[in-house]
Amino acid sequence: MAGNTYGRKFTLTTFGESHGPAIGGVIDGCPPNIQLDFDAIQYELNRRKPGQSAIVTQRKEPDEVQFLSGIFEGKTTGAPIGFIVPNTNQKSDDYSHIKDVYRPSHADYTYDVKYGIRDYRGGGRSSARETISRVVGGAIARQVLPQVTINAFTSSVGDIFIDKPYQDLDFSLIESNAVRCPDAATAAKMEDYIKEIRKQGDTVGGTVTCVIKNVPAGLGEPVFDKLHAELGKAMLSINAVKGFEYGSGFCGAKMKGSEHNDAFNADGSTKTNLSGGIQGGISNGMDIYFRVAFKPVATIMQTQETINNAGEIVEMQGRGRHDPCVVPRAVPIVEAMAALVLADFFLIK
Template identity: 50%
Template sequence: MAGSTYGKILTMTTWGESHGAAVGVVVDGCPAGIELSAADIQKYLDRRKPGQSRFATKRAESDTVEILSGVFEGKTEGSPISLLIRNRDQHSGDYSEIASYYRPGHADYTFDEKYGFRDYRGGGRSSGRETIGRVAAGAIAAKILQELGVDVFAYARSIGPVEIDDRKFDLSERDRNGACMPDAEAAKQAECYLDDLLSQTDSSGGVVECVMRGLPTGIGDPVFEKFSANLAKAVCSIGAVKGFEIGDGFAAAKMRGSENNDAFRMAEMPDGGKRPVKATNHAGGTLGGMTDGSDVIFRAAFKATPSIAKPQKTVSKNGEEIEISIRGRHDPVIVPRAVVVVEMMAAFAAADMLLAGMTARMDRIRDFYGK
């Protein structure tokens, strides 16, 4: 199976299945000399692990990371970093019935058509558990970005019909509620909405918003390697993502040029100099495919969790039309746990493009080599 590797300079290759012995990732291209410990990675994995609220699957996994290679005496060696997270609470029997039919909204049918075979235990490679490797890899990218003063943070902007109020934005609140929203009032409304859906054995989707602050100007290229295009690929590769927009996104289609354009002005810098900055940020931090020095702001739309106990119509592998109710341990909404996945994929994409941008100018290459 191809397609398990992302990145050009900094790469991640995720591996493992939902109900296999373990899942993990190999990160290559990471510069040597970065301080890295299991704790640096674990803090992000803890944000996505199951069982943290009544809106998450009850699968009891510690998701403890093990660093197998690439780190010596607390620092990266410049060699491939291999990370492993063992699966300890597989209930594969919950999924035995799935082998005989195709679940609506899942990859069962397309897997069978493409490969002639599928791992039906929790979805195999199509399971949300694959994102553990992405989060672990993103934690390494986040360390690279921190060295450069770049901050990346995400949160649930909306769950179902409930959306945060920007006037009440408090990022610290995000980690204090089950909805992962930076607005306490909206989080309570979202939790009531989800409780109602749970009583109906149904599920919800939502939108994750992410902000990337401190990226230098000029990251990305103007044609096929646009910053926004590579970012979209990273984010849209996450299972259940059905939409991506940056800046004003689809709303820009309804705006006039005079409304959507970001005017420039001169601003004083900490070193006493001045440089152009944007007065507004309708573009979401990119111009011509390259970062423009302002915050990169984007959103990812997640569909409702397809595994629901409510009766659904489908077909069996034998072509019989049937009605099913899916059993097992499933999230009624994946948005809260997906927040850190979006955050880490954005961090990884940015770190990869930062490293690729180092060769854009000959004068900087000469400076690096002292010529």
């Protein structure tokens, strides 16, 4: 109930701050006898880690996971899986300038109001480094559901959008560029734009689209724990997310019922899929797809006026090593959260 656990049957509890000794977590409820693919877990961490390309933060961290329990001779035992990822490249000095200062649109102010104490180094608990544990949890969740494929990708950066339906994209190209956009021409524009934004000392937002195939029909627990409601919560719990829509989403709100209804085929599949693979909160076996909006990173390399904890107006300049656009590194996090949601519902069912 204290906010650091996701899930009911397949649960991930995370801990750790940006500048403490380690980030880590505990996965409880993982079924026994799964032969874990450790390379696949590390692969996901590598997709998330800083320093991986020219358009992300240049902070260098190996981000290697150490498992402490719940695994015997390479297989899960049904016992809780504890793990840690050491923090190795902490530069706390980078943050001394914000010790008493509230960065605009960061969590500094609200953490201080709520807790009355704050580990200011690197954002502390509100650091995006916390998502490391989610990626580990998600990588294991995927191994609980090997038949399900989850592909997220960058669908927009600023005003630059992919203007094709996802069915026309080749997901095998997602990792072919630093932006994680499967449309090469759009990816190039996005990459150029992010470099331009970085030069301005600015940041930019974007969206991630996620497509999930081969989900068995029947997942979801109405009326409150509808499958899309949990997907929405999971996505909205990722740092910097401002919106979530699935299937027809906000566009669906403009449509008529006669246009929006998905007609059935005789086998129970549907001719169209504006429902986004979920009806009445329960998966129907069609592709699940949704879109997640990320705001621009709040830390910019420009001078901003702000306040300190004495209520004085002060001037601050962005420092540290930050992403000009969070979206490319958010792609594996979106996938991880989707995997956690699905594994949980699958095991509850």
